[in-house]
Amino acid sequence: MREIFHDSFARFSQVRTTIKIKNANCHFCGQTNKKGNLYLYGIQRDDRPSVINWDDKSFCSIDCRRSYYT
Helix, strand or coil: CEEEEECCCCEEEEEEEEEEECCCCCCCCCCCCCCCCCEEEEEEECCCCEEEEEEEEEEHHHHHHHHHHC
């Protein structure tokens, strides 16, 4: 798991983990990244660091995730 960014005002971190699923594509652009991986993104709140709320969709990059949810 890797922290993408931390918002100290809202008190949460955006985290991601790599998933390897054959024949799976990004939910926004339909591709994979250069390494052929997809990422699952989640939110980890500062008041409950042991709980991560994972997205139900996988993406090839943080830009695709942001575009999908805006």
